[in-house]
Amino acid sequence: ELKVEQNPLFLSMQEGKNYTIYCNYSTTSDRLYWYRQDPGKSLESLFVLLSNGAVKQEGRLMASLDTKARLSTLHITAAVHDLSATYFCAVALGNSNSGYALNFGKGTSLLVTP
Amino acid sequence: NAGVMQNPRHLVRRRGQEARLRCSPMKGHSHVYWYRQLPEEGLKFMVYLQKENIIDESGMPKERFSAEFPKEGPSILRIQQVVRGDSAAYFCASSPGARELFFGEGSRLTVL
Numbered sequence: 001e002l003k004v005e006q007n008p009l010f011l012s013m014q015e016g017k018n019y020t021i022y023c024n025y026s027t028t029s030d031r032l033y034w035y036r037q038d039p040g041k042s043l044e045s046l047f048v049l050l051s052n053g054a055v056k057q058e059g060r061l062m063a064s065l066d067t068k069a070r071l072s073t074l075h076i077t078a079a080v081h082d083l084s085a086t087y088f089c090a091v092a093l094g095n096s097n098s099g100y101a102l103n104f105g106k107g108t109s110l111l112v113t114p
Numbered sequence: 115n116a117g118v119m120q121n122p123r124h125l126v127r128r129r130g131q132e133a134r135l136r137c138s139p140m141k142g143h144s145h146v147y148w149y150r151q152l153p154e155e156g157l158k159f160m161v162y163l164q165k166e167n168i169i170d171e172s173g174m175p176k177e178r179f180s181a182e183f184p185k186e187g188p189s190i191l192r193i194q195q196v197v198r199g200d201s202a203a204y205f206c207a208s209s210p211g212a213r214e215l216f217f218g219e220g221s222r223l224t225v226l
Contacts, residue, residue, distance in 0.1 A: 031213060033214075042205065042219040042220055043217040045214060045215075088156055090157075093159065100147075100213060100214075101159045104149075104157045104158070105156050106154075107155075107156050
């Protein structure tokens with residue numbers, strides 16, 4: 001069974017600070033996703049990482065993937081209040097019958113304070 | 115191009131009743147996935163369907179739950195004889211077969 005673990009699960013940080021969210025997964029997969037979810041809302045796709053060493057950046061968020069270590073990171077630079085949300089990483093299940101079904105971590109609830 | 119449409123957005127049922135959740139995928143998407151999200155948890159895969167076929171239902175509870183994606187009309191997730199533990203947000207996602215899933219806004223089921 002593919003397990004996806006995120007840490008921390010809860011994060012409170014001050015505006016302007018930097019921080020990294022970690023996502024470890026237990027078996028080989030060739031696709032890793034980061035999503036953002038606001039309370040009561042759906043999931044917004046942030047990044048899709050497809051290969052070892054992949055790095056993608058959008059605004060204050062940067063995601064990277066190390067397939068050998070089975071680790072992805074989501075780095076937040078100079079946080080602002082608008083980044084407050086829950087962030088999920090998700091890994092493809094790898095079963096050929098599963099299409100692109102994903103296995104999600106429990107999420108990291110981020111609160112950015114003044 | 116409308117996104118993935120789910121309805122109802124909120125549904126309240128008493129124990130023992132049936133819940134039907136509908137999902138219309140994005141135009142041109144023939145792959146549909148259902149996920150369940152319990153409070154403070156990530157999404158759990160339930161079932162993957164293509165038109166008229168269930169491809170993978172390994173995440174579906176063995177009893178009371180069923181899903182379909184008919185040739186015409188939306189995909190439906192059906193929960194019979196609901197229990198309080200079924201209270202959750204149910205998300206549908208669609209895909210054109212490429213590598214990205216597009217999620218709907220979810221249906222929040224409350225069982226009294």
